[in-house]
Amino acid sequence: MYIYNTLSRKKEELKKTRKTLKLFVCGPTVYDSPHIGHARVYITFDVIARYLRSKGYKLYYLQNITDIDDKIIKRASELGVQPQKLAQKYTREYLSAMQKLGVIEVDKYAPATKYISAIVKQVKTLIKKGYAYKAKDGYYFDIAKFKDYGKLSGRTAEQAEDSVSRIDESVNKHNKGDFALWKFSKEGEPSWKTELGEGRPGWHIEDTAITNKVFGPQYDLHGGGLDLKFPHHEAEIAQAEAASDKKPFVKVWMHSGLLNINSKKMSKSLGNFISITEFLSKYPPEVLRWLFLGAHYRQPIDFTDALIAQSSAGLETLREFVRKARFVAEKNKASASSAEFRVLLEKAESDFISAMEDDFNTPGAVSALFSFVAGLQNVIWQISKKDAKRAAKFIENKLELYGIEGLGFRKISSKAAKMALQRDKLRDNKQFIQADALRKQIEGLGYMVEDTPLGTWLNKKT
Ligand SMILES: [Zn+2]
CATH class of the missing domain: 3.40.50.620 (HUPs)
Known part of the structure; x- marks a missing residue:
């Protein structure tokens, strides 16, 4: 890893x-x-x-x-x-x-x-070691005393002087980049009475x-x-x-990485914040998880309606696949596993793992799942019962690993499902005219009807 x-x-x-x-x-x-x-x-x-x-x-x-x-x-x-x-x-x-x-x-x-007591203890240690000093409005960390300052961000203590990013403004500081460790209490503010004086961290x-x-x-x-x-x-x-x-x-x-909204930074002044509650009032939570997984975690994401739609569609492809694989597992009598299937599954598994082991490369891992699904696209109705079960399980397990449990399948009504079975019987008896009439009825209920070697396959119209 x-x-x-x-x-x-x-x-x-x-x-x-x-x-x-x-x-x-x-x-x-x-x-x-x-x-x-x-x-x-x-x-x-x-x-x-x-x-x-x-x-x-x-x-x-x-x-x-x-x-x-x-x-x-x-x-x-x-x-x-x-x-x-x-x-x-x-x-x-x-x-x-x-x-x-x-x-x-x-x-x-x-x-x-x-x-609070752990905070006070650490500030006292910093004072004792000469890294912190007292100013009029509180205790500060003296960045000039810590020679490694800037080693994470690649900035020097001098460059820190320019920063305005949540660095405390105070006229009493030794260096502009010094930051507050403890702030003495002001009128009407919450405070704690401590050895550092009354204040807050x-x-x-x-x-x-x-x-x-x-x-x-x-x-x-x-x-x-x-x-x-x-x-x-x-x-x-x-x-x-x-x-x-x-x-x-x-x-x-x-x-x-950062998240932008339509190429703009999310900010109070632009009024383009999207709260989680607001998002969840329109879309299910798995759409957001899947959307984030589509980008490497260190990369920026530009959050747009198109990206949300793409995420929903991607999940739907996998859902469809799992439903089909389950259908095959239920209907197909042939149980022998095929060598081609095993090769495809092993490759998907190993591509998924190597992507994740490489700094959690989720886009790579996700693309291994889609390649697997695409590889079975044309043969899905022919694979054996055993392979179909393993195919469905493979995708479900990976989604579960990503925190997407319960795939939220589009429900096929029991009425439509019964009609599909009835239609299979008609077709077995070569009563094609009646089977066609039944197809029209099922379509009238809002489904797409597909004939497969294993019988009638239904999908909800989008
Ligand atoms: Zn933090």
């Missing part, structure tokens, strides 16, 4: 080990409804966790939830509600959206506010305090959206490696 490590900028082998791999993924800041950009990140790491587990890796998957932050406080004050109440509401909404999308692999969700410190508490100073895999690489993940490295001397703090950094 090879995984691309953002830190080393190359694919590295993930060795099989008896030890449990520790995976941390940056969770959401819960100040608004989760959108499809969130869905991409968490479906990505859900699929990665499912795959690693299916290959026998032991994995512990930890994710934080940022339930105290400037954005939460700002939104709460706009709405005139308590920040904690707002955070609780959106935490619930987030977790429920994840359930609906089949994101179920996380072992532990860690809300920042449950780790900065954004970056919660992740390293949480992982230090749950995993210790070093762990295997860290995931998150590409937009978090700088400054957030750079700040995490600085904090953790300054606090513990254990390097590297994270062995493999993984970043999922």
Whole structure:
């Protein structure tokens, strides 16, 4: 198994080990409804966790939830509600959206506010070691003191000066790129009385305090959206490696690609956010999972209606195939397996696995499934009972691995199914005129009727 490590900028082998791999993924800041950009990140790491587990890796998957932050406080004050109440509401909404999308692999969700003492402890260590200093409005990390600053993102401490990406504005800082570890409380803001003074944590410190508490100073895999690489993940490295001397703090950094909407960045000002709830009011969750799998997880995705349609159609092709294979398995008496079939199946299986083992190349794996289906297209009615069963199972298992359970087949009504059987009998008795009349009746119910060597095959008209 090879995984691309953002830190080393190359694919590295993930060795099989008896030890449990520790995976941390940056969770959401819960100040608004989760959108499809969130869905991409968490479906990505859900699929990665499912795959690693299916290959026998032991994995512990930890994710934080940022339930105290400037954005939460700002939104709460706009709405005139308590920040904690707002955070609780959106935490619930987030977790429920994840359930609906089949994101179920996380072992532990860690809300920042449950780790205040771990955060205070880490900030105190950084102060003691000379990496943190006190300013008028809080404690800051001095990036000039940490010589490796920028090693993940390829930026230098000086380049960090230019960044405006969620770097705290403060007039009291030593360097413009210094970030807050602890913010002293302001009127009307949530705060905790601690040894650092009354206040609340900065954004970056919660992740390293949480992982230090749950995993210790070093762990295997860290995931998150590409937009978090700088400054957030750079700040995490600085904090953790300054606090513990254990390097590297994270062995493999993984970043999922960005999601654009019709070639534009999703943003509040453009008003082009698509919430998960909104998406799910129009399409089933598997369409979104399948859409994301169609791109490599590190590549950007341009989210368009055409892409949604393509994803639905792709899934439908596989559904059709599974239904046909099941039909053949039920109707065909011949049971001997064919050599050609076995070759096709073995190739599909091995292509699927090698794609996944190559940094979770899902587009490659998905194309192995489609090649398999295409290879059987013209012979599907002729394959044996045994092969048909294996063909259906193969596709179903792979979809299940991707979190697409229950294929959502288009239902054939029992009335239509009975008429199809009746029609088969008429045809067996060479009563073709009556069989034709029955065909018209079935079509009138909204089905396409196909004659196969195994009898009448029905498909719902789209
Ligand atoms: Zn984070």
